[in-house]
Amino acid sequence: MRFDVLGPLRVTGPDGPVPIPRGRTAATVCWLVANMNERVSFAGLADVLWSDPPIDAAAKAGGIVRTLQPLLGPALEVGRYAVLRLSPGDIDSVRFERLLDAAFDKLDRGEHLSVEDDLVEALRWWRGSPYPELDRALPVMGLVDRLEELRLRAEEELGALAMRGQVDYPHVARLRSLTIRHPDRLRFHHQLAQALYRCGRQIEALQELAGLRARGCCDARTLALSSAILQQAAALAEGEFR
Secondary structure (H helix, E strand, O other): OEEEOOOOOEEEEOOEEOOOOOOHHHHHHHHHHHOOOOOEOHHHHHHHHOOOOOOOHHHHHHHHHHHHHHHHHHHEEEOOOEEEOOOHHHEHHHHHHHHHHHHHHHHHOOOOOOHHHHHHHHHHOOOOOOOHHHOOOHHHHHHHHHHHHHHHHHHHHHHHHHOOOOOOHHHHHHHHHHHHHOOOOHHHHHHHHHHHHHOOOHHHHHHHHHHHHHOOOOOHHHHHHHHHHHOOOHHHHOOOOO
16 A cells, blocks of 8 residues: 655555545654554554543544454554554655755765755655644654755755756746745745846845845855855855855
8 A cells, every 4th residue: 555645645555546534634654654563552643643532542542453454464462562564665754855855965975966856755745734633732743844844955955956957937936936935934035035146136136135134144154155155156056155
């Protein structure tokens, strides 16, 4: 079976999509996926499903798990605990992490030629915030934040690779969208300023960096990039300015 958790839960079996009821049932599947191949206690599951668990929450959680057995088949083992037996390749978030980790390793070694395709492929799997059915329950927040950070770094590295070639207006528009959605991510702002400069829009580039200073988000790289743009430094045409 295949489990897609980078966005709303999707489960696909050998015969096609598996209909998982919404609410706590879908949240249960997500928690089992997040803890694949590990014992999940019904009491622990109850703490994820209810912010204020009722007295019989563990029993209710066990009941939800048992309703999933006909849907998930032999992959789901239920006894005193529940265990969802999966291979890493069965989960999109695991494939996402592995592909990006390999891509980042290539970048660290200076291997840029094949990385762009890997980054694009990984980002194609991203349909939205991971595990939304768990509503950022405390036990899963670390996992969700790690996946979000991987995605943002992938977007940054994709932007950096684009700077190695000819910068066009669609790239500027993409970076503009990223700065709006992630205003505290300085690297997106720096990439946008450099892209604007590369497109002949020097004033807009400087305005972008001035906006960071006005918000108190200025760092050494912001100042260095502002100076490079004012001086029309040759380094701005040679890849991402770092």
